[in-house]
Amino acid sequence: MTEDHAAFVGSVPQNYDRYLGPIYFFEYADDLAARLPVSRGVRVLEVACGTGIVTARLLKRLEGQGSLVATDLNDPMLAHARTRVAERPGLEFRQADATKLPFPDASFDVVVCQFGIMFFPDKAAGAREAFRVLRPGGTWLFNVWDALDRNPIARITQSTIESVFPVDPPQFYRVPFSLYDPAAVTAMVGAAGFADVRWEYVEKVGTSPTALDAATGLIEGNPVVAPITARGPDSVKEVEAALAANLAAELGDRPLRTPLRALVCSARRPA
Template identity: 40%
Template structure:
């Protein structure tokens, strides 16, 4: 993973939240919220909260009388999350690195993270921090994307951009969002961080959009993939977006489109 893979700046956070979150994240946010609610937590920490898809889902699923701290390393993303959530006395927002959490030992009974672990430079360290702030009987819940071939739109986007930039294809989607899906490695990382029982569930879903153009715009201009395209030729951002839209149109049709997405949902306990 390159440092640019973690850059969500400029117009990217807003496009990400408006177009990309509904495209692939909402279903998994609702799933995460159901899993967290089933634990009946009293103190929840969310790391890599992004623009708050999980925060909003969990806040809606849990009653009053619990404490929720949502954190992210990227302040522009967190600002959107706080604005979207509105006033909620149960929730506090804090810029924080998942690998160096500014919280006391055993401060939370639940730690959750939606599609953030792939971006952690040192996953074992981040997992160890999650374990440190958990109560002895607490639960760490997180998810990661499965391999890119199981996530059809992401694969379509990557292949289309490979044709446009054959000498240096943008590989952000394969390298980072879909680059941490080996279950044996995930288990080993959690064990090295001190976790005990680990459960990994494969969870498929569908990604839907009203047009191929929206899919292309979300991926090409609402993720760090935009930076990769612009690094090759800033003048080709719209051309790249159009090429991706045409590739999706040819494969999935010109009207409303849908395709498989797939993630791994991991539950770990100290």
């Protein structure tokens, strides 16, 4: 079965933001925004901004000292981002393909991307575009997930999907956890022309009020919902029920708490 791993459409953005924000993204958004180098007039580009979780934190970090352009490939994600963070002086939302950015060379001082590079169909092109739009001396700041087996909630989700659909199971969860090798990340960034490539593992804890809330987000807040829905009218609820039970057994319930592990990277375009 063909899957579109970047189809964040329909009700997916709302479910992504509501359920997955506190599980996966809030803690890492705080971490990434805190790393943003801030100076008067700094120009920041956010790539793959999703529902605006990082966007809001970048604005707070900037404190009016610079400007932010937040982009995403998916218009439905951008529409939800605009409900989270209203456009204002110093903030612009734009639809953009991260591998073909619609900006002139050397337009920005910093490019930021939270958990987006793994979805680029051409990751090397995405790295080259980040390099191109940065001014000499500018910074690329991004994070990617560590391996599936080092992020229990994702591991449990994929194994549950495979147990419910043993024949040709949906493979969405293989994608966001595929760019975990620091050597491969360093090579990709270096090949685009960057210098001073630095990375570190950052561990956080994600939370959800209940295991069922988590299961709802993990299925209905991601493109995996489409191939699961295609299996039959009751497939989504069947998977969510099984997943909620498996999550509660390993990660607890009311609340659920899950360890998370990601690779946080920075690189500089040579002056």
